[in-house]
Amino acid sequence: MxxxxxxxxxxxxxxxxxxxxxxxxxxxxxxxxxxxxxxxxxxxxxxxxxxxxxxxxxxxxxxxxxxxxxxxxxxxxxxxxxxxxxxxxxxxxxxxxxxxxxxxxxxxxxxxxxxxxxxxxxxxxxxxxxxxxxxxDPSPGPSVEKEGVFRPASDSVIKPALLARIEVQYEKQYDKPVGGWGFVHKYLDEESVEYAIRQGARGNAEYAKRAADTLHDATNLLDPVWGGMYQYSVGRHWTEPHFEKLISIQADALREYSLAYAQTQNAEDLNAAQSVHRYVTNFLTAPSAGVFFVSQDADLHDGQENETYFKLSDEGRRAQGIPRVDTHVYARENGWMIDALCDYYAASGDASALEQARRAAGWIVVHRSLPGGGFRHDDVDPAGPYLGDTLAMGQAFLALYNVTGDREDLKAATAAAQYIAAHFAPASAGGGFVTAQKATDAAYRPHPDRDENVALVRFASALALASGEERFHATAAEAMRYVAAESVALRPLSAGVLLANEDMTESPIHVTVVGAASNADVVALHTAALRSITSRELIEIRDPADPAPLTTSVTYPPLKRAALFLCTAQACSSPIFRGEEVRAKIQRAQLQTQR
Missing domain, CATH: 3.40.30.10 (Glutaredoxin)
Incomplete structure (x- = not known):
């Protein structure tokens, strides 16, 4: 998670x-x-x-x-x-x-x-x-509440009345005077920003502005010396950061700034993404293996204030020392960063990011794989396996497939989804996929986590389209019955639930380039699609000469030249032959998905 x-x-x-x-x-x-x-x-x-x-x-x-x-x-x-x-x-x-x-x-x-x-x-x-x-007096205090009876949703779609309440909550969670979602610490909440970006692309100018304002305000959390994003700022403003840098924060920031840049071509968003990428490369990447570490400490010396240190130049900081880096290599955290690097590569064209993603994925496959498509968290898991590791790596492989078209990546994503269904499925219908198979102790049975089930809905829904296999819709629907339960869906923050519901119920943009992958025109059209990446689409290359094509519900006409097609739930475009036309066509297709 x-x-x-x-x-x-x-x-x-x-x-x-x-x-x-x-x-x-x-x-x-x-x-x-x-x-x-x-x-x-x-x-x-x-x-x-x-x-x-x-x-x-x-x-x-x-x-x-x-x-x-x-x-x-x-x-x-x-x-x-x-x-x-x-x-x-x-x-x-x-x-x-x-x-x-x-x-x-x-x-x-x-x-x-x-x-x-x-x-x-x-x-x-x-x-x-x-x-x-x-x-x-060892009797339980007020912080210990008896766990209530969980009632899953009767369907995998959020009922209209409940959906309206969630949307109202999302609206109220935006801090209008200060910007950003949430009212205590100021930070870049990935899902809240992504939902606003998505609605902005559909024509909601107010949400587009909120996303842009939040991304701009969050640049105050970027380290001006080493790059990378601090975890959050205190005091309900953006200028008093806590200085720890987590790989999860870097992955979130890298993805959202990349998506925003692909949509708006705002240079500030690209600069922010580059700052994060530079920091991860220089401080949280294992030089020999290419995998990603967990975090860098906020403190140079444990427990001591560090504001003065982080005001120093690079030379001044290094003269005093460098805060400790946690060099554990977890499959989950690497999956998050691989996924984000794919979006950054798509939006920016920085080929080094794709190479980093491939290298890290290869190392994790060798050193963290489990039989059947799953992944360990660490070298040895005392209580694993955990859902989050296989889920994050499944998302990573699907992201790699989306930007490269490599069928081996799709195969790995499919195996991860199968492993999840076999090992983390709820004991009862709609009960949510659990974090771990094993109980943490004898008094506590395995529980589902909302964020993990939101991510699983989105992953399995996208995988069903990419693979053409309906069974993954069943996995998404099962997880969504947990997410759509009122007791789960109404917890703050609301954007993840809204994104999961949309991904479950609405078809994404389907971008298909028809032609041989080695053809220069195919490469140009595919590249144009990547540069215009959205928060949810399938991008693929279909070679008419492929002897074993993936299943698709769309029949593409035979053409004598490379062409790109855009399909939504309502219609498919006429063939697009020029890369410079792709961005406008994708933006128009996003508007067509407006509810």
């Missing part, structure tokens, strides 16, 4: 009470396992989970202040089994507690039932008070 930045609302504003002196005793952290709960039962203790991110400034402050405080250390060592998890390494636990931001602090009884869930940085006095209160 791509981490939605809206969940990073935290208790950061608690005043620090000063740096504590080293505590008389050490804390002994364990990895997450059933063994931690077994130890808690044997020793009559509680289990405390510190769910952190290695790039997170306030996680470092927790380690250096709260978890060194003598009172906190004494209470923890006396009555708690301590578990520390890097949320990037465990998508199942991350998805389970994502609403609590990082760090998240969760306390369990020895039987695995939750007692307290706390959000963000906890200073020593607050932490020690909480720990003692749990010892005195």
């Amino acid at each position: 791509r981490l939605r930045l809206a969940v990073f609302i935290s208790l950061m504003m608690f005043a620090l009470t000063g740096w504590a002196s080293p505590a008389p005793g050490a804390l002994h952290w364990k990895a997450w396992s059933d063994g931690a709960f077994a130890q808690a039962r044997a020793e009559h203790k509680f289990v405390l989970l510190d769910l952190e991110a290695v790039w997170c400034h306030w996680c470092h402050v927790m380690d250096d202040v709260t978890y060194r405080d003598p009172v906190v250390v004494q209470l923890l060592n006396r009555r708690y089994v301590l578990v520390k998890v890097d949320q990037d390494s465990r998508p199942d636990i991350s998805n389970r507690y994502q609403d609590y931001g990082w760090p998240a602090t969760v306390v369990f009884a020895a039987d695995g039932s939750e007692i307290v869930k706390r959000q963000g940085y906890l200073p020593p006095k607050l932490m020690s008070s909480m720990l003692q209160a749990i010892i005195d």
